[in-house]
Amino acid sequence: xxxxxxxxxxxxxxxxxxxxxxxxxxxxxxxxxxxxxxxxxxxxxxxxxxxxxxxxxxxxxxxxxxxxxxxxxxxxxxxxxxxxxxxxxxxxxxxxxxxxxxxxxxxxxxxxxxxxxxxxxxxxxxxxxxxxxxxxxxxxxxxxxxxxxxxxxxxxxxxxxxxxxxxxxxxxxxxxxxxxxxxxxxxxxxxxxxxxxxxxxxxxxxxxxxxxxxxxxxxxxxxxxxxxxxxxxxxxxxxxxxxxxxxxx
Amino acid sequence: xxxxxxxxxxxxxxxxxxxxxxxxxxxxxxxxxxxxxxxxxxxxxxxxxxxxxxxxxxxxxxxxxxxxxxxxxxxxxxxxxxxxxxxxxxxxxxxxxxxxxxxxxxxxxxxxxxxxxxxxxxxxxxxxxxxxxxxxxxxxxxxxxxxxxxxxxxxxxxxxxxxxxxxxxxxxxxxxxxxxxxxxxxxxxxxxxxxxxxxxxxxxxxxxxxxxxxxxxxxxxxxxxxxxxxxxxxxxxxxxxxxxxxxxxxxxxxxxxxxxxxxxxxxxxxxxxxxxxxxxxxxxxxxxxxxxxxxxxxxxxxxxxxxxxxxxxxxxxxxxxxxxxxxxxxxxxxxxxxxxxxxxxxxxxxxxxxxxxxxxxxxxxxxxxxxxxxxxxxxxxxxxxxxxxxxxxxxxxxxxxxxxxxxxxxxxxxxxxxxxxxxxxxxxxxxxxxxxx
Numbered sequence: 050x051x052x053x054x055x056x057x058x059x060x061x062x063x064x065x066x067x068x069x070x071x072x073x074x075x076x077x078x079x080x081x082x083x084x085x086x087x088x089x090x091x092x093x094x095x096x097x098x099x100x101x102x103x104x105x106x107x108x109x110x111x112x113x114x115x116x117x118x119x120x121x122x123x124x125x126x127x128x129x130x131x132x133x134x135x136x137x138x139x140x141x142x143x144x145x146x147x148x149x150x151x152x153x154x155x156x157x158x159x160x161x162x163x164x165x166x167x168x169x170x171x172x173x174x175x176x177x178x179x180x181x182x183x184x185x186x187x188x189x190x191x192x193x194x195x196x197x198x199x200x201x202x203x204x205x206x207x208x209x210x211x212x213x214x215x216x217x218x219x220x221x222x223x224x225x226x227x228x229x230x231x232x233x234x235x236x237x238x239x240x241x242x243x244x245x246x247x248x249x250x251x252x253x254x255x256x257x258x259x260x261x262x263x264x265x266x267x268x269x270x271x272x273x274x275x276x277x278x279x280x281x282x283x284x285x286x287x288x289x290x291x292x293x294x295x296x297x298x
Numbered sequence: 299x300x301x302x303x304x305x306x307x308x309x310x311x312x313x314x315x316x317x318x319x320x321x322x323x324x325x326x327x328x329x330x331x332x333x334x335x336x337x338x339x340x341x342x343x344x345x346x347x348x349x350x351x352x353x354x355x356x357x358x359x360x361x362x363x364x365x366x367x368x369x370x371x372x373x374x375x376x377x378x379x380x381x382x383x384x385x386x387x388x389x390x391x392x393x394x395x396x397x398x399x400x401x402x403x404x405x406x407x408x409x410x411x412x413x414x415x416x417x418x419x420x421x422x423x424x425x426x427x428x429x430x431x432x433x434x435x436x437x438x439x440x441x442x443x444x445x446x447x448x449x450x451x452x453x454x455x456x457x458x459x460x461x462x463x464x465x466x467x468x469x470x471x472x473x474x475x476x477x478x479x480x481x482x483x484x485x486x487x488x489x490x491x492x493x494x495x496x497x498x499x500x501x502x503x504x505x506x507x508x509x510x511x512x513x514x515x516x517x518x519x520x521x522x523x524x525x526x527x528x529x530x531x532x533x534x535x536x537x538x539x540x541x542x543x544x545x546x547x548x549x550x551x552x553x554x555x556x557x558x559x560x561x562x563x564x565x566x567x568x569x570x571x572x573x574x575x576x577x578x579x580x581x582x583x584x585x586x587x588x589x590x591x592x593x594x595x596x597x598x599x600x601x602x603x604x605x606x607x608x609x610x611x612x613x614x615x616x617x618x619x620x621x622x623x624x625x626x627x628x629x630x631x632x633x634x635x636x637x638x639x640x641x642x643x644x645x646x647x648x649x650x651x652x653x654x655x656x657x658x659x660x661x662x663x664x665x666x667x668x669x670x671x672x673x674x675x676x677x678x679x680x681x682x683x684x685x686x687x688x689x690x691x692x693x694x695x696x697x698x699x700x701x702x703x704x705x706x707x708x709x710x711x712x713x714x715x716x717x718x719x720x721x722x723x724x725x726x727x728x729x730x731x732x733x734x735x
Contacts, residue, residue, distance in 0.1 A: 089324065091326065095324075095365050095379075096365060099365035102390070104390075240362075
């Protein structure tokens with residue numbers, strides 16, 4: 050392993066998910082320090098201890114996408130550090146669509162978790178990236194955001210909104226030396242998908258993390274992971290609406 | 299959504315199970331799963347037979363509970379979630395001067411699995427078994443959480459070491475690592491021309507790590523020939539890792555047929571010069587030689603295979619030779635066969651090791667192999683030896699109980715820890731292990 054990224058710090062939002070854990074491990078393997086942010090502090094502390102035992106500088110901080118008061122301390126903590134500050138966003142929530150149908154007030158939470166919360170955080174972080182003239186933002190969206198489907202269109206619409214936000218943020222940060230990678234994972238073998246019927250071509254969190262890291266290094270703009278989801282979604286997006294509206298996929 | 303119906307097998311792929319699996323990723327969810335439904339925990343399913351199977355029931359897949367949750371760099375004491383693998387621990391700590399004190403033949407084994415089988419390694423003759431380096435375990439039973447150490451809840455601790463998961467879900471463990479000078483191995487290989495030479499080299503070895511590969515196809519004067527590997531940990535330059543390979547599909551039946559195995563073994567034996575040789579190897583290459591070939595169990599085809607492993611007391615070396623004659627005569631075995639001298643170290647009632655010689659041989663799953671293994675089982679009983687539960691797929695309950703004199707004490711402990719019998723597995727039911735013999 051080559052420790053080439055020692056002046057890099059990654060803030061990982063939603064760090065309790067297995068995809069985020071795999072990504073934290075991947076950047077840590079390269080020598081970056083990590084700030085693990087999320088709601089379950091007990092679990093985050095375990096992950097921070099794990100990474101520390103592996104020789105990485107890691108710490109756990111509180112982040113709740115629905116509580117903007119938790120944002121500033123993380124930004125302050127990151128700015129105390131020299132070097133390049135990066136952020137990776139793995140937050141999001143997907144209650145079953147039928148629960149949302151009976152309780153529409155759940156929609157607010159989904160949008161906060163998957164879109165407006167992380168967008169607000171990144172908007173607070175953007176001046177620091179501009180100031181330092183470097184830094185990468187990884188935003189994990191979803192193939193569900195590429196087209197609204199009957200099964201999860203509230204979650205999909207929140208992720209679509211976040212993807213559009215990231216596109217704009219990329220436009221902004223690029224001119225200051227920063228970069229934004231939009232990641233659209235297909236089915237990933239996580240606690241969220243465990244036991245759900247109809248999963249196919251399921252990728253491991255480690256595979257997705259490796260793909261994201263490669264995209265960061267190559268400064269890719271939008272990636273699908275695994276790659277073939279680009280073509281699956283190309284087909285799904287090109288189905289005419291008058292046919293799509295009658296389908297249930 | 300927590301439970302997922304899954305078909306899975308033991309490593310030998312003979313026994314199958316369909317079970318509902320939960321796979322928690324956080325301590326909180328593990329606790330909730332066990333509180334809601336106590337059931338056996340499984341790791342990477344590297345046990346060959348049915349030790350990890352619970353057909354028609356439920357099991358908890360621990361592989362995502364794999365973090366280091368405490369490490370003291372001064373003492374080498376590490377606390378882990380039990381789904382972490384031995385290979386991961388070796389990879390993380392060897393460059394920093396620490397190594398698991400005992401490592402089994404695959405780095406994919408989880409710490410939970412190593413405890414549940416009280417595994418041994420190539421240094422058993424001086425380091426003892428895995429459980430002898432465990433400082434504490436945290437067990438979950440329903441909503442109960444118990445910490446057991448060699449002094450606190452000592453009887454429960456002893457029943458847990460080698461206790462095939464019957465005392466509770468092993469959630470966490472604290473291990474004493476051993477200091478290591480670097481992350482390479484100095485390995486010396488020597489030919490042993492026949493059985494007597496093989497045993498003499500094993501008996502005479504002063505090395506920290508020592509194991510014999512045995513050519514089970516050799517007969518007559520060459521019976522028992524093989525290669526003795528002795529190794530010491532050392533500091534030095536790390537040789538480059540060879541890329542790992544995958545077995546993409548089940549091999550056809552003839553892949554490991556007798557003429558091919560004979561030819562392979564002959565070449566493998568002759569690869570080491572008559573005068574022997576020394577070389578520097580990576581730690582993983584020495585300890586986990588087969589891990590480089592992912593899914594190597596597919597080489598045996600879709601019918602799978604059995605691994606027979608027994609140990610006999612030192613003075614029964616003649617009985618072991620007779621077993622090898624039977625194996626060589628049957629012409630069924632594969633290239634994977636190991637002979638090793640064990641020390642007396644064992645940590646639990648149902649731990650496999652005893653001072654003596656252990657032989658491990660793979661056989662493709664055929665009717666003739668089943669008959670052969672039954673004969674070997676009888677001969678092992680007669681020799682006062684025992685079979686290894688991590689490998690077993692075929693033994694009978696009375697035979698196993700006869701081999702493990704502490705079985706009765708173990709039954710008392712596990713039935714106290716798990717009075718509802720929620721942790722029983724296919725192996726426990728097959729061998730009727732939860733009832734005193």
